[in-house]
Amino acid sequence: MQDLVIGIVIVSYGHGEDILELVKKLKKQTSSNDEIVIIDNHPGKDTYNIFKKSDIANCYTSENLGFGHACNLGVKKLNNKPDTLLFINPDASPRDDLLSAIRNVDFEKYAAVMPTIILPDGRVNTSGNVLHTSGLSWCGNLYGKPIDKPVMQETYSLSGACFAISKDWWKKLGGMDSSYFMYYEDTDLSTRISLLGGKQAVLNNVYVEHDYDFTKGKHKWLYIERNHPLYMIKTWPLSVLILLSLQNLILFVGLWFISIVQGRLLVKMKATIISIKALPSFLRARRSTQKSRVISSAEFINLLDPTINNKALSGVFNSKATNTFFIVNYKLSKVILNIFSN
Template structure:
């Protein structure tokens, strides 16, 4: 892969790593980028040994390495990588999870779609380990804050909703990224992609799937959890807490109170994504459930003491 130049860098692929050097070696290292592209790997610090693995791999592959002193979260890490990509002159930004694999044709399709429409937030279809669609378009239903795949639209016709694009892999123009200011780092993990999509739509951008495919790497660092369906405690906590953070930031006061009222039910649905067995064999899901509800409702109470931002009103 060539180094590219600030004047000629067509696109940059941004990969945020946290203890993921094995995944980088397996997935990102398989990319064959053209001379006018660059891969920017952002290492959110998880230990000295891991840091050295990322540093050595980046040097071997010719990647641009950004080595952060702390874990900035997914949004913060992507923002840092995007800032470096913009310094290098990238005209299109492609975000890619370390546990995701994209082929050259699909990567080219994403970049070309954005070049043709700089106000496009482009997504691929993301396949799970068994080949079934994990992401093929998704919606946030505004009545209660439940997310559903695009296939559910016919079943929920007329329900207020907003499209959103997964952060696992997407592409957008440098101009649109600058206009949006990147991810909101208050989320740390999860829901930052829903928030980014919300703001993109508000700015007149459009969201679309393009003819591109990304595959999850089921041989990654969380293989044991995936086999058992169980999710991490952080997954549960941030999904539960950040649903209410999004409501506070993007919805009117009436909707915030409605989402707060339905939070226990929706949060239990988040726990069930990891299967029922974990709910009777471990305290961790329930601990995350209680912490997520507590901290989310603290955000709601704090917002109620200040002037609400009425962004999205429902009929």
């Protein structure tokens, strides 16, 4: 659909010069009706100052209320009434065919799509994120080789680094959940698409380079630790939570131990406190999320992957014993759900 109108949203926290280069690359691909909006969350307003006299993109400043809030604000600032929304990180660098590939997607069939995200050396950053039975999510096929074939591969977890979503689906979902502040917004959005019966896919031979760094500072760990259980509580069917509760209780105890070993105990404790404080609002969100769900618990568990094959992890998490434990528990849970769903 070559006349598809695309609204592009870039959320930044500084990175002004990087965004200028990104916008220049995107402008080579845009049509006259496409629009680029930048939301700068940085109090220094360096990105805003770069673009305030420019006519290639509209830049707005915002109080830093998080990634999801900025994405929602960016969509509201679009004036071009887009058919599709594209979200892309400031440290991403698209190839010349990104927008044309998005225009060719059948958004009657797919709610959202993402390109293959690659590292500067050409290896895969993510070809669709993995959604594990523990509720953890990580980059799929990390450090692997891209699939250089013009096929669309189904995924259940988009990467927030770059993805496109139908404007109709965005409205249906109510945008991103800004309650997360940072991390898990993309996982939450993808899961809610699946809960409503929507399909998502990876454009295998469409590439966006991402300056990705796995290492995480204390601030990032704080929100990953906070949001991990809240995401599960909000979006997962109760029967799935119950059936996977034993493995995940063991996992949560293990994560406390790891936080001690890695010197993150205080961060873990603070994350737990703010997670508990946020719990009432996520329980309220859960009621509406589960009420609108159209897939069964048996269908939902098929979205999850019990295996751990993450090259960025090491030790006990990637061990054969751990994988066997998760796989056996997953298969048993599937059998039980299939029995009671029939």
